[in-house]
Amino acid sequence: MSDVILLIFTGLSVGAVYFLLGSGLALIFGLMRVLTFAHGAYLTACAYAGWLVLRRSSLASPPSVASLLLALLVGIAVGGTLAFLTERILLRALYKRDHLDQLLITAGLGFSLVALLNGVWGPDNRAVPTPAWFTRTTTDILGAHIARGDFVLVGAAILLLVALEVFLKYTRHGLVVRAGVENREMVRALGIDVRRSFTLVFTIGGAVAGLGGVLAALYANAVNTSIGDSYLLYAFIVLVVGGLGSLRGAAIAAVAVGLLQQFANFYVNPGLGEILSFVLMGGMLLLRPEGVGGKKGRLI
Structure with a gap:
């Protein structure tokens, strides 16, 4: 039983990082119809930014809660x-040009940014100074030792989902974004500058990726230049399975x-879970292309 509980919390923690990256992609595609390949590079750059903050703060003493919060804020910024x-x-x-141009330029940006980070710090893992309370186990749950970091990741994903839904439902900018998803031309006809919404949504998506980057580095206790690409691949799977543009579907x-x-990696064979993720995406595209979130482009 303890193995099952531990696997559930580990799966939820990994899924939380996927959501932190995939929710930004869902926001961007929902309004802008842009699939960006640069988000993995954002996550990597922000993971390094958080690592620099935590490394500097740990020179005199172990990282504190304040230094962790500072690292998160720097990553978001x-x-x-x-x-x-x-x-x-x-x-x-490029908005009026072919989508292929957008894919190519964001992919080129992502490769360039990762290459820059690789040139500065190299491809090797860098240990991330982590506050002791983050990795310390909590009270056992049915015999399973759960680290506090798992609760932090899951809690951050839940808070993000709630915050994004509140933003989209109850703020003026959020209503403009949702209206732009439903009928962009009508919003323009009302005299609303949709380009500002584009910039706002893209900025929010990058900030969310920054939060995910710092938390992913803390969860792994290490950072390297491939961390973003590894998560980006599964974030796209989450985006497709959840429904392009659906936040709840992405969750x-x-x-x-x-x-x-x-569960597949533990009970069957290591690596099988990653293969089954692609199988799940392929099956969803064949049987329910709109994803579990329903209509494409629906943000809620």
């Missing part, structure tokens, strides 16, 4: 800034993919 600059400088000129898919990977 770096991710949001990178996304803002990407949208304003690169993507804004459900992230949990399903995370649990599927952990």
Whole structure:
């Protein structure tokens, strides 16, 4: 029983990181119809930013809660800034062109940013100074030793989902975003500048990726230049299975993919869970292409 409980929490933690990255992609595709390959690079860059903050704070003493919060804020700021600059400088000129151009330029940006990080710090793992309470186990749950970091990851994903839904339902900018998803031309006819919504949504997506990058580095206790690409692959699976543009669908898919990977890898064969994730995506595309979230482009 303890193995099952541990696998559930591990799967939820991994799924939480998938959602933190996939929710940003869902937001961006929901309004902008842009599939960006740069989000993995954002996650990597923000993971390194968080690592630098934690490494600096740990020179005199072990990292504290304050230093962890600072690392998260720096990661969010770096991710949001990178996304803002990407949208304003690169993507804004390509909205009226073929989607392939958008894919190519975001992929090129992602490769370039990762290559830059690789040139500065190299491909080797860098240990991330982690607060002791983050890795310390909590009170046993049915015999399973659960680290506090698992609760932090799952809690962050839940809070993010709630915050995004509140933003989309109850704020003016959120209502503009949802209206733009349903009928972009009508929003423009009302005199609303949809381009500002594009910039806002892309910035939020990058900030969320930054949060996920720092938390992923803490969860793994290490950072390297491939961390973003490994998560980006499964974030796209979550995006497809959940339904392109659906936040709730992305949350459900992230949990399903995370649990599927952990249980298949533990009870059957290591690596099988990753294969089954692709099988799940292929089956969803064949049987229910709109995903578990329903209509494509639906943000809620």
